[in-house]
Amino acid sequence: MPTLLLTVLAAGALGLFLAMPGGRTLGARLGAVALALAGVAVLTALGRHLGTGPWSWYLGFAAVMLFAAVRVITHGKPVYSALYFVLLIVSGAGLVILMGVEFLAYALVIVYAGAILVTYLFVIMLAQQAFPAAYDTHARQPFWGCVAGFFLIALLATRLLLPGVAAEAAVTGAPAGELDNFTVVGTRLLTEYVIGIQVVGVLLLAAMVGAIAIARRERPAADAGRAGARFGATDADQGAGEEDD
Amino acid sequence: MLLATVVLGGVLFTLGAVGFVTRRNLIIIFLCTEMMFQGIILNLVAFGRYPLGGRVLFDGEVFALFLIAVAAAEAALALALVVLLYRYRGSLDANAYTQLKDE
Numbered sequence: 001m002p003t004l005l006l007t008v009l010a011a012g013a014l015g016l017f018l019a020m021p022g023g024r025t026l027g028a029r030l031g032a033v034a035l036a037l038a039g040v041a042v043l044t045a046l047g048r049h050l051g052t053g054p055w056s057w058y059l060g061f062a063a064v065m066l067f068a069a070v071r072v073i074t075h076g077k078p079v080y081s082a083l084y085f086v087l088l089i090v091s092g093a094g095l096v097i098l099m100g101v102e103f104l105a106y107a108l109v110i111v112y113a114g115a116i117l118v119t120y121l122f123v124i125m126l127a128q129q130a131f132p133a134a135y136d137t138h139a140r141q142p143f144w145g146c147v148a149g150f151f152l153i154a155l156l157a158t159r160l161l162l163p164g165v166a167a168e169a170a171v172t173g174a175p176a177g178e179l180d181n182f183t184v185v186g187t188r189l190l191t192e193y194v195i196g197i198q199v200v201g202v203l204l205l206a207a208m209v210g211a212i213a214i215a216r217r218e219r220p221a222a223d224a225g226r227a228g229a230r231f232g233a234t235d236a237d238q239g240a241g242e243e244d245d
Numbered sequence: 246m247l248l249a250t251v252v253l254g255g256v257l258f259t260l261g262a263v264g265f266v267t268r269r270n271l272i273i274i275f276l277c278t279e280m281m282f283q284g285i286i287l288n289l290v291a292f293g294r295y296p297l298g299g300r301v302l303f304d305g306e307v308f309a310l311f312l313i314a315v316a317a318a319e320a321a322l323a324l325a326l327v328v329l330l331y332r333y334r335g336s337l338d339a340n341a342y343t344q345l346k347d348e
Contacts, residue, residue, distance in 0.1 A: 016260075020267060046249055055246075062253055069257055069280060073264030073273075081273055085280065092283055099250070099294045101306040108286075111313050116279065116320045123324045124272050127331045135269035135338035142267050149263035156255040160248060184303050185310075193307055200314045207318035211325035 002158050009157060012038035013150035020142035021076045039066055058098050064091040076137050078124045082117055089113040103185045250291035257284030271330065271337045275323045282316050 011034050018031025047059055068088035072081045089112050093105040139145070189197060261280035268274055286309045293305020331337055 016263065049249065058246075058249070062249075065253070066256065069260045072280060073260060073268065073277060078270055078273055081276060085276055088280070088283060092287065095250075095287070096290050099246075099290055101290055101294065101303060101309075104286075104290060104306045104309050107310055107313055111317060112279075116317050119320060119324060120272065120276060123328060126328065127272070127337055133270075133337070135336070135340070136273075138269070139267045140269050140339070145263050145267040148266065149259045152262060153256060153259040156259070157252055160252055160255070181303065181306075185306055188303070188307055189310070193311075196311060200311060203318050204314060207321045211321040214322070215325040215328045 005157055005161060006154055008038050008041045009150055009154050011035075011041075013146045013153075016070065016074070016149070017142050017146040019070070019074045020139040020146075021074060021136065022138045022142060035070060039063065042066075055098075058095065061091045061095040061098070065095065076132060078128070078136060079121065082121050082124055085120075086113050086117050089117065100181060101185075102181045247291050247295040250287055254284040254287035254291065257281075257287065259284075269339045271327050271339055272324075274339060275320065275327070278323075279316060279320065282312065286312060 015031045015034030015036075015038060018027040019035060020031075043059055043063055046062065047056075065088055068084045068091065071084040072088065075081050075084065089108055093108045093113075096108070097105045258281050261277045261284060264277035264280065265274055268277065289305035289309045289312070291305070293303055293308070294301060296302075296304075327337070330342065334341055
């Protein structure tokens, strides 16, 4: 059993290495095929474990998540990586709906995909060159990265899928009675975790103040080297004006 | 069902880690950190929904909600730093920021 699992994981790691951006066009197609075969093997094993019925949706969401995750890290253009990440989050929201936590699914789509990823897209478009830059089209030591990833997932998967662990984790907990997910989560957030909500509010305020303080535009004239030349006379003028006092 | 989700969360975490060490674009490096967060969220939801003993109380989901808030704060600060670095140096390449290296 571990041999088959390790073979599938090794095929996945090899396919990931071949699909990394770095100028291996034939290798990219071979890598896509190897990754697809490894993914199909994993999902077939999972399908045999789950049986038919409503859990076929689970397989669909898992397949889309894996495909989107691989495309996030292997696509050459950052905007496409961010958009594939949005696909990952939406399919992840579908997956957690299947497990009965609807509030988290809505929070994922609204906060993660709708706020955090949109911020990422804005910053990617702010800091984008006109042509695909060299730091996007060439990965940094992809072979050793994929070897390290293979070791990590091999350790995790073989330890998780040992026969003893599977028997222990075969419980399916009963849902929380008559109340729906929103009622239970809302009640717990406002009774047991109310201090946590206050602390998270302070944390978000501090992060907002910190982000504005870090990225504000008035810098001293000492910084107006290449940045001043790029952004015109605005920063240099402000710097010269401040230095006169 | 618990095992499948935990393994899927582990695979997402590993893919995020591989992308983190492999890509050179600063923003994509932070995006892979967010992908690691996604794997952790799947783990939390799985262990909250299928606890190994006791009633289902959606503890993992509450943990995941706080994790989303922390991820938002971290993303704001990381992107502010990336904007500042890009304004200073003009490049998003992780290999261009080597002033703290020993040699």
